[in-house]
Amino acid sequence: MRAGLSQVELSQRSGKDRAQIARWERDVVVPSLETLRELLRACGFDLELTLVPYEEDRKQDARLQKALERTPQERLQAMLRARGR
């Protein structure tokens, strides 16, 4: 997106099949890390990986899981109620 390339242009630059690029864009599958790096380099970027501490936030996960079980209407109503507090 940042490189402003079409699928055809990215295909030409990276040597990857255009249909495969379309599948990545549609999120049918995700590319491997090595393939992602090749694609980014074809766009003039690189991927910098940095290890950072990670701690699972179980409370937030529980909140988000509960939100996912609600309907969109219920999520909106919950937010409006929370705003009123």
Next chain:
Amino acid sequence: MAKDDFDPHALLETLERQRVTYIVVGGLGRVIHGSDELTDGLDIVPSTRDENLRRLGLALEELNARRSDGKTPALERDLAREPVLELQTDAGELKIVPEPAGTRGYDDLRRRAMAQPLGRGLRPSVASLDDHARMLAALGREHDRQPLLTLQRLIELDRGISRGIEL
């Protein structure tokens, strides 16, 4: 207009009544997907076709929309000058964003947007979770870091392990 008067249903009903074509994005869009944040306004990406902008103009009139300087918006002129048109209306804040960061606007977002039932017969198109994450990431603002992390976690929880990774 106090922030307490934010009435998303009234805003959406007016847009629907005037048959405006648009996609909901921003904080409200994220809330509709399950994000646990609070928001005081509605952000929309309208189709920028002439007829749609005319309809949007009618909706803004009906909502008594005002720019921050108190003037009535002139849609085409204002959208040509500003990437985001921020308005106060009788039903709360309304932001009009023809081309959100990281996207190519309505036609780009439309492909993955889905109609989401919000009550009162409203089913507005809301940008996908992935596109919401894409927009926040493209903005690169520090205060968007937590909402972005929340969206990324929502995407992971929503998908579970159903998606394959190529080897």
